[in-house]
Amino acid sequence: MAPTGRAEKAFSFMMTLGISMEEVKPVLIKLLRVYEGNWELIEDDTYRTLVDAYFDFDKDKVVEGERKPNGSGYGGQNSTGEPSLVDSDDCHLLTMDSSSKMLSLEDRKISSKNFERKNIKPSQTITEDVKPETSSQASHSTFSEVKKISNLPRGAAKDGESYPEKASSAGPRGQFENNTVKPRAKKPKLLTSTNHNGDICVKPLSTQDQVLQSNITIASSSRLEEVKISLNCDSALSGLNFSIPDLDVVMRFMDRKYLSSCKTVDPPFSTAKLLNDLCSIFLKLGLRKGSNSNQVNSHSQQHVIQGERKPFNFISDITKGSEKVKISLIDEFGSDALPKFNYIPYNTIYQSAIVSISLARISDEGCCSDCSGDCLSSSLPCACARETGGEFAYTPQGLLKEEFLKACVTMKNEPQEHHYVYCQECPLEKSKNEYMPERCKGHMVRKFIKECWRKCGCHMLCGNRLVQRGITCKLQVFLTRQGKGWGLRTLEDLPKGTFICEYVGEILTNMELYDRIMEESWNERHTYPLTLDADWGSEKGLKDEEALCLDATYNGNVGRFVNHRCYDANLIDIPVEIESPDHHYYHLAFFTNKNVSAYEELTWDYGIDFADEDHPIKAFRCSCGSTLCRDKKQKGKGKMKKPSS
Numbered sequence: 001m002a003p004t005g006r007a008e009k010a011f012s013f014m015m016t017l018g019i020s021m022e023e024v025k026p027v028l029i030k031l032l033r034v035y036e037g038n039w040e041l042i043e044d045d046t047y048r049t050l051v052d053a054y055f056d057f058d059k060d061k062v063v064e065g066e067r068k069p070n071g072s073g074y075g076g077q078n079s080t081g082e083p084s085l086v087d088s089d090d091c092h093l094l095t096m097d098s099s100s101k102m103l104s105l106e107d108r109k110i111s112s113k114n115f116e117r118k119n120i121k122p123s124q125t126i127t128e129d130v131k132p133e134t135s136s137q138a139s140h141s142t143f144s145e146v147k148k149i150s151n152l153p154r155g156a157a158k159d160g161e162s163y164p165e166k167a168s169s170a171g172p173r174g175q176f177e178n179n180t181v182k183p184r185a186k187k188p189k190l191l192t193s194t195n196h197n198g199d200i201c202v203k204p205l206s207t208q209d210q211v212l213q214s215n216i217t218i219a220s221s222s223r224l225e226e227v228k229i230s231l232n233c234d235s236a237l238s239g240l241n242f243s244i245p246d247l248d249v250v251m252r253f254m255d256r257k258y259l260s261s262c263k264t265v266d267p268p269f270s271t272a273k274l275l276n277d278l279c280s281i282f283l284k285l286g287l288r289k290g291s292n293s294n295q296v297n298s299h300s301q302q303h304v305i306q307g308e309r310k311p312f313n314f315i316s317d318i319t320k321g322s323e324k325v326k327i328s329l330i331d332e333f334g335s336d337a338l339p340k341f342n343y344i345p346y347n348t349i350y351q352s353a354i355v356s357i358s359l360a361r362i363s364d365e366g367c368c369s370d371c372s373g374d375c376l377s378s379s380l381p382c383a384c385a386r387e388t389g390g391e392f393a394y395t396p397q398g399l400l401k402e403e404f405l406k407a408c409v410t411m412k413n414e415p416q417e418h419h420y421v422y423c424q425e426c427p428l429e430k431s432k433n434e435y436m437p438e439r440c441k442g443h444m445v446r447k448f449i450k451e452c453w454r455k456c457g458c459h460m461l462c463g464n465r466l467v468q469r470g471i472t473c474k475l476q477v478f479l480t481r482q483g484k485g486w487g488l489r490t491l492e493d494l495p496k497g498t499f500i501c502e503y504v505g506e507i508l509t510n511m512e513l514y515d516r517i518m519e520e521s522w523n524e525r526h527t528y529p530l531t532l533d534a535d536w537g538s539e540k541g542l543k544d545e546e547a548l549c550l551d552a553t554y555n556g557n558v559g560r561f562v563n564h565r566c567y568d569a570n571l572i573d574i575p576v577e578i579e580s581p582d583h584h585y586y587h588l589a590f591f592t593n594k595n596v597s598a599y600e601e602l603t604w605d606y607g608i609d610f611a612d613e614d615h616p617i618k619a620f621r622c623s624c625g626s627t628l629c630r631d632k633k634q635k636g637k638g639k640m641k642k643p644s645s
């Protein structure tokens with residue numbers, strides 16, 4: 001029996017706590033029985049009941065060993081005196097009731113093996129074997145090469161024409177000045193191995209030295225750890241199946257116990273109790289992990305012999321600590337290789353791109369040096385709101401304003417002739433054929449947001465500094481089921497207008513991108529370049545070094561995982577000016593354009609025109625699943641009308 005949508009969501013949520021489907025399933029079935037199928041009670045308060053029930057179940061199973069007869073377990077009362085939910089006999093029967101689509105116990109055990117660092121080979125870094133690239137090859141482009149560039153995701157299209165998508169720029173948080181990505185090795189093999197090192201993987205499985213590790217820092221006053229709280233594990237634990245649990249998971253259990261459930265206001269609360277609980281949760285999770293990891297080894301051997309099962313993968317933070325929030329990655333099916341790229345939180349110049357950032361270029365009229373505090377709370381909008389017609393684009397709650405969002409969505413979905421500008425010499429056409437470039441096909445005029453920046457007098461927490469403060473939502477990279485590869489989803493409900501993330505990559509000139517595509521076979525399954533062309537049409541004689549693109553193939557952030565959806569995607573990409581007053585360079589930020597529920601995939605419309613016969617080689621066969629899908633080659637698709645916004 002395949003899990004229902006609600007069960008799937010519950011499993012996905014528990015996965016984020018590092019608990020597999022196999023482990024959750026018996027508890028969930030029990031709860032459903034006890035609550036007579038009332039899902040609300042289970043889903044309430046972000047699955048609090050399920051987590052608590054699982055935890056009690058797990059505790060009884062692992063710590064107490066053999067379950068006692070009815071009365072002391074889930075059928076009676078648990079140690080906290082709360083009614084328990086499952087009895088041991090049923091539990092056994094229910095565990096046998098595994099559906100073929102769910103991970104079996106073997107899956108879970110084997111999967112843990114994949115957490116081992118050895119499964120992700122120590123990578124060569126991007127600094128190895130590097131040679132600078134030249135862009136000179138571009139001038140020798142042939143017709144077939146020209147065709148290849150059409151493989152890129154393309155920008156919002158005008159009447160059936162489409163162009164490389166726009167993206168935006170560099171270090172919103174002011175980090176990229178003079179940061180140049182070291183020249184990339186020419187062989188993709190080298191580069192693609194730069195991906196995940198130990199920092200971002202779940203720790204290796206239980207070993208004696210881990211077991212005996214002590215003084216594990218759980219909190220500190222700052223990174224310097226002037227004052228810190230450490231956990232000290234008793235060496236007697238080495239005699240048990242104990243392995244250091246993932247601290248992130250421990251903290252989430254604590255959050256759940258105290259914060260999400262508002263237990264902090266209960267009379268029994270005390271700091272000492274909280275810290276004791278932290279220790280006991282650490283112990284319980286460690287024992288669970290230890291007992292799992294012991295089983296892993298034997299089963300992973302079985303895996304090799306039988307060659308049937310593949311592990312699933314879980315990485316607790318793909319950002320390597322470079323974002324304010326951790327972003328996990330999960331492959332519930334164990335069916336795909338881990339993504340190979342280097343995580344960077346800010347756009348970074350690859351080599352020749354010119355991105356002028358200087359305070360002198362920001363005029364006094366172009367910033368708000370006289371402001372202080374929060375610009376959004378002042379009675380008159382400051383100079384930084386001029387770009388958006390004298391009104392700030394953001395609400396005091398940190399969301400995009402409804403009217404602004406609506407105007408952007410309308411422009412994207414229903415572009416009019418006057419929404420386009422045309423270059424005299426289009427960099428895109430020039431990169432395809434330098435000597436006889438074709439006529440510019442037009443670039444969509446974009447609505448920009450302008451954020452306050454360093455010359456402004458306001459606070460870093462000013463409401464007009466949203467994108468530059470970085471990602472704050474709970475996000476997860478996951479393996480999609482529709483053959484789209486990896487995708488991005490939210491782990492929490494998000495209101496319309498929420499900032500999700502930027503699209504971050506290497507800043508390349510258009511020529512460099514072309515060279516990159518030509519030099520390499522570019523046979524990769526997925527492609528990640530975008531064109532920052534919002535300003536191309538409005539300037540005469542744009543220099544090559546000013547016609548910029550972003551490529552997240554080798555270096556990028558979580559934005560590189562956002563898949564395409566035709567028309568009714570839940571994200572919209574909006575150009576944001578932060579540190580660079582000219583619009584050669586800008587940031588491309590994703591915002592939700594509707595309310596999005598937890599565990600929904602986040603998608604944006606790449607603007608690809610699948611019907612464009614001039615570009616027979618498509619970037620991909622679209623499987624977005626939208627009833628408005630533009631890829632009419634997909635079976636069962638008729639002529640689709642654009643939605644009105």
Ligand SMILES: C[S@@+](CC[C@H](N)C(=O)[O-])C[C@H]1O[C@@H](n2cnc3c(N)ncnc32)[C@H](O)[C@@H]1O
Nearest residue numbers: 484485486525526527561563564620622623624
């Ligand atoms: C920017 S990447 C998105 C992340 C990518 N899925 C991955 O696994 O890394 C763009 C690529 O994802 C795939 N993709 C995105 N949206 C898709 C869709 N609607 N249908 C099929 N493939 C899609 C295509 O291979 C495309 O070249």
